Amino acid sequence: MLANVAFGRIGARFAMAYPEVQLEIVAEDRKVDPVEDGYDLVIRIDPSPDERLIGRSFLHDRRVVVAPVNMPKPKDSPSDVKAVVLSAVPAGATWPIITAEGDVVLAPCPVLRLSSLLMVREAVLAGAGAALLPSLLVADDIDAGRLAYWGTQAGPPVEIWALQSSRRLIGAKVRAFLDVLEATFPKKAFTAPSV
Incomplete structure (x- = not known):
């Protein structure tokens, strides 16, 4: 998912900074x-x-609950919610979220299980139900009004x-790529929508 959202631009930055190095990114x-x-x-x-x-953390993100803009937001906690989930999500999973109105627990009732976060996003955009997705993947959709933001997942x-x-050993090419990664996210954070 991150590869599809950000690594084309990161790869372009690297290619412009190091034109003598051939980079291959495989998702x-x-x-x-x-x-x-x-x-x-x-x-x-x-x-x-x-x-x-071995390695290093270069980015932090938050998971957010998004829904089709015409889907009513639940008012009670816990609430059953028509949801699109990843195939690996276990039965009985809940979504504890932080909202402007306070903490809420949503109980997703899967209507669709998919193997890819990009497919989940597309299904939510098509109106299938709510989903818990990385902010990085849906921030532009929220900002453009294509998806409704319901809250941010509680926890780290x-x-x-x-x-x-x-x-x-860390080679010069790998070190250079890591430098480009860290320069792309200098605060190590992708900013989620505000609550």
């Missing part, structure tokens, strides 16, 4: 193994500890990490 739906698959760097969201990998922000094999 995979599967979880790749940088050691076995030979990638110089992988980007992971809230990665589990792995002694084979999501951390996005750049990781590489602990068995390799």
Whole structure:
């Protein structure tokens, strides 16, 4: 998801700053193994500890609940909500969110399960139901009035990490790419809509 939203621009910045270096960015739906698959760097969201990998967090984001603009926002807590969710979301999951009116717990009732955050976003834009999505993915839709913002997920922000094999030294090309990543997000934060 982040690759589709931001890495085209990040890749362009890198290409303009380092025209002598050829960069290849691969967006995979599967979880790749940088050691076995030979990638110089992988980007992971809230990665589990792995002694084979080292890296650094370069961005924080928040998950927000968005809905079609004509879908009524629930007033009670907890509330059942017609929802579009990722395939991996377990039954009985809830969405505790912070809203301008106070803390609310939503209970998603899946009408559609999809394997990609981009597909979830598209289904919400098409009117299928509400969804819990990264702010980075939907901020422009909220600002343009295409999606209604219902609240921000309670709890800590999501951390996005750049990781590489602990068995390799950090090469000059990888270090240069990490510098471009960190320059793109100097405050390590993507700003979510205000509550």
